[in-house]
Amino acid sequence: GQRGTVVCLARAALSDAVDLLVMHDRTAAGIVDDDGNLKGVLTENDLVLAYGSGLGVLTTVGSWLEGGHARLPVSELSELTVQPSTPLLEAAVRMRSHIQSETACHHLVVLGEEDKQFHGVLSSLDLARAICTLQKLRGTTVAEVMKPRGDLLWCSPANTLADALAKMATVHQNCVLVANDDEVIGIVT
Known part of the structure; x- marks a missing residue:
């Protein structure tokens, strides 16, 4: 509704x-x-x-x-x-x-x-x-419509929130993956 x-x-x-x-x-x-x-x-x-x-x-x-x-x-x-x-x-x-x-x-x-x-x-x-x-x-898969991993923003858990927000603002994205050595540990949205 x-x-x-x-x-x-x-x-x-x-x-x-x-x-x-x-x-x-x-x-x-x-x-x-x-x-x-x-x-x-x-x-x-x-x-x-x-x-x-x-x-x-x-x-x-x-x-x-x-x-x-x-x-x-x-x-x-x-x-x-x-x-x-x-x-x-x-x-x-x-x-x-x-x-x-x-x-x-x-x-x-x-x-x-x-x-x-x-x-x-x-x-x-x-x-x-x-x-x-x-x-x-109903038959459309997530893989067909998602952003590829390589297109997503990344930051380290050591970065500040301001750093993550600045990255998002720079490229007009609304999320940043937080990763350590290629292991995703979270997301900032």
Whole structure:
């Protein structure tokens, strides 16, 4: 079923946005001004990038969106917007077409067809949930769709969390394997 979208005020601190995402088990939040106008979308990868670059937890969400590094600032929304009636396959194709871009993002903004009002955020996780329900994909194996091991980021358990976050931010990935002598001992997401 449909899951609720998190909405956060642009004047809120990044730490408040983290709390909202964790509390609601979401990967993105719609960011609105005090009048409810959509200013952009903040993703978990934005937070990794912000903290990895040393921004303080009291930095406002609005200043992050306006700072030029956000994945879904208002200036990018037209390219990454779908309507509630958009077929999932079309949404997936649109999302995939932006994966290698500078503002790589695993989210699409859902705006109303007539009123252009903010309806929510569609994430790659939402698409994965939908795929799980499709009958025709029952025979598809994980190996056919996973990232190959060689494409994954690695770090040592001796690295700091800041090092791991910086690696993730640099290559627009959302996880780093933690390994000792080719033995995976954990993952940072």
